[in-house]
Amino acid sequence: MVYGLTPEEKEKLERFKTKLSTFEKNRKNLIPILQSAQQEIAYLPGQALELAAGHLDIPISEVYGVATFYNQFRFIPPGKYPIKICLGTACHIKSSDIILENFERKLGIKEGQTTEDRQFSVERVACVGCCALAPVALVGDALYGKMSPSKVEGIFTRIQVEKEMSLRVHSENESNQ
Amino acid sequence: MAGPDMDMVEIVINGKNISVKAGRPLLETCLSNGIYIPNLCHVEGMTSPPASCRLCFIEVEGIPAPVPSCVTTVEPGMVVSTDTAAVRKLQRTALKLLLSVHDIDCRNCPVNRKCPLQQIARFLKIGLKSAPFETRLKKDLLDDRHPFFNYYPNRCVLCGRCVYLCHRKNGYPKISFAGRGFGAFIRIDLPLPDDAVSCHECRECATSCPVAALRLK
Structure with a gap:
């Protein structure tokens, strides 16, 4: 799946471009530059890597080599609702792999991917820090403890309801004005 | 008085006295004297070999453990066993x-039949099996985006000859390692840059690949 840049991301890329000039042209700055790009854009699109390579005057293949080596860099944009499934020890014991599979099947994507409409992404994480609630899933900042396959559907319903409610509030505000 | 002969020194390889050029990698020295050492990632004339295939081990008297011969240079009076x-x-591991x-x-x-992996396996008297190590293959079978060659990730043993030779020829690599661990592969940069050497x-990458992971189309 290839994700084009949204207009918002293009803006962020421009902001990264101006930030780039503050870095000294030295190859030791490659990782800090990549980190700054990811901080700005939330992931590393090909264009950001090309900008970094151009600024430091090093081959793009080398930039890719470094960027793909480290787990901290991602190349797929996170969804609007990033879903994180804990696969830490306690959650693992409580069969969190089944929960992960449920999310994957429901969204039709694999772990580490994002849906085409950029709404959801599924990731695995190692320990969220609340093992008593295992197995645990995170949707954005909201935590869902004691997960079960039947709860997965409920989470999506809740997101949908919240979305519609905020839309209604939004339109009511507009009509009031 | 400095002449080409001044660099020659006597060393002992497998119990035989041999007069060889000092400062040259032992791997190249042995190979040119008809003593075979298994090797995969070395390219003649490399200045800093990666020593990544871990096949060219030798033992040198005075050094407690075996050392890779591609990064060990000839010194006077060395006693080497291969x-x-x-x-x-x-080497078998x-x-x-x-x-x-x-x-x-x-x-x-x-x-098939020209593959260094087959030849080295025969030389080391082991079969073409990885046991006791589990086989770990990648999901991607083929990268055919490049106009001139195909890349087969599961044939690739990441020796790095292609990356090195591409770098040497162009002054920078157009292909490089990406990912890490079991997920590491050779990444091809596209679109192709306009270079003097197209x-x-x-x-060179495809013709130097020992295991047919890079094949000309």
């Missing part, structure tokens, strides 16, 4: 590890 039990054990990430499908492979004329 076929001790410790060396063979390391290294080859099995390489085979554990290699798609062993020799019958359908274009370099991929169409060069082809």
Whole structure:
């Protein structure tokens, strides 16, 4: 799946471009530059890597080599609702792999991917820090403890309801004005 | 008085006195004197070999453990053995590890019978099996985006010859390692840059690939 840049991301890329000039042209700055790009854009699109390579005057293949080596860099944009499934020890014991599979099947994507409409992404994480609630899933900042396959559907319903409610509030505000 | 002969020194390889050029890698020295040492990632004339295939081990008197011969240079009075039990054990393990990430499908492979993995396995008297190591193959079978060659990730043993030769020829690499661990592969940069040496004329990466992971189209 290839994700084009949204207009918002293009803006962020421009902001990264101006930030780039503050870095000294030295190859030791490659990782800090990549980190700054990811901080700005939330992931590393090909264009950001090309900008970094151009600024430091090093081959793009080398930039890719470094960027793909480290787990901290991602190349797929996170969804609007990033879903994180804990696969830490306690959650693992409580069969969190089944929960992960449920999310994957429901969204039709694999772990580490994002849906085409950029709404959801599924990731695995190692320990969220609340093992008593295992197995645990995170949707954005909201935590869902004691997960079960039947709860997965409920989470999506809740997101949908919240979305519609905020839309209604939004339109009511507009009509009031 | 400095002449070409001044660099020659006497060393002992496998119990034989040999007069060789000082400062040269022992691997190249042995190979040019008819003493075979298994090797995969070395390219003649490399200034800083990666020593990544872990096949060219030798034992040198005075050094407690076997050392890779591609990064050990000739010094006067060295006593070298290329076929001790410790060396063979390391080489067999290294080859099995390489085979554990290699798609062993020799019958359908274009370099069947010419493959260094087969030759080294025969030399080390082991079969083409990775046991006791588990086989770990990648999901992607083919990268055919490049106009001139195909890349088969599961044939690739990541020796790095292609990356090195591309770098040497162009001054920078157009292909490089990406990912890490079992997920590591050779990444091809596209679109192709406009260079003095175009991929169409060069082809060094594909012709230097020992295991047919890079094949000309």
